[in-house]
Amino acid sequence: MRSYLVALIFITTAINASAQHYKYIDSTKISGTARYKRQVKTNPDKQLVEIKQYVPAVVLDIRYATTNNFMHRRMYQQPKAYARLPVVKALQLVEADLQTRGLGLKIYDAYRPYSVTVKFYEMTSDTNFVANPRNGSKHNRGCAIDLSLIDLKTGKELDMPTGFDSFSKKASANYPELSQQKLNNRQLLKAVMQAHGFTVLPTEWWHFDFNGWAGYELLDIPFSAL
Template sequence: MSENPVLRDVAAIFPSLHIDLKYATADNLTGAPIYREARCLLHKDAVAALAKSISIAQLAGLSLVVYDAYRPQQAQSILWEVCPDPQYVVDVAIGSNHSRGTAIDVTLKDANGQVLDMGAGFDEMHDRSHAYHPSVPAQAQRNRLLLNAIMFGGGFVGISSEWWHFELPAAAKYPLLDDCIACFSPTTTQHTL
């Protein structure tokens, strides 16, 4: 895998940031690891926005947990194969903003290290994951609003179908990047829902 000059190593820049790359584990919608290595990379422009969001979270006594950032197109292809629903996964033919390094998946944790309840889990491809869904309890709605405010304050925007996904406002104008993280091929690991 080649290095890309616009991508930055998030763990090196923010050593105290909690990074839990779900696609490097089996804790994702495929039920199997997709990434061969747990490298959290992000476009340099998104890193600047993330720095602001981290600071804003700290003002509220909270911190971010990163679930995904830059995503190789090979990984996007695996996700599309498992969940070919454009409401939740972008067709690899179009290209995900994660594959541009301009999108990040996050949640919040409190000062005690407890992840806040968002009313639906990461990668839960269900209506409950949609913003402002009426079945989400009030406290989880408040947590989502807080996460949105923190990410918006840094310069990100959310999407309507996934409470955890944020991207730069002009994310799709950035070019798709060459794969910089090794992935498992669909034939090496069985990916099923």
């Protein structure tokens, strides 16, 4: 009996030591690497895939892998963009649609580990622009993309209401007091994304949620594990 209890204590301690604990949310609601792999085995559509491998023409400007962001420090170690497989397949259709117009996508951010969302919130708790970690973010589910449009001939971004990650009122997806060119460009981005299964976030013209996001778990997996 004594040896059994010692073994039980050892196993329990090991489990607790390896488990990630979160102060804003029940840990059972967050999937780490091991749980994520089990989910993918059950449903391959839950795989996080590198967007550039499926949409080679997309331009990446992963701001959180640089210091050019509102945190003013690197949040990611690799300048990569991942999303769930159905999300990336929808982006393939978006890119193909845009290319017929001489345009393409520039991506600023996609899948974001939950632990990074916590750091954002603790820097600025304005939930108009950062997700509340008590609920998690669509980015944490691999189902949100931050992006803009580029001209394929010049490689330059189209004129949009604000830059990425602006905390101003002009960042709203429906802010009216803009030049006609900015209004047209914002509406074009919104229309093409909506046509292929995405919905814009009201407070951020660049942020689009995949319409099937509710079927995917919150994740806290570093890029190095993907």
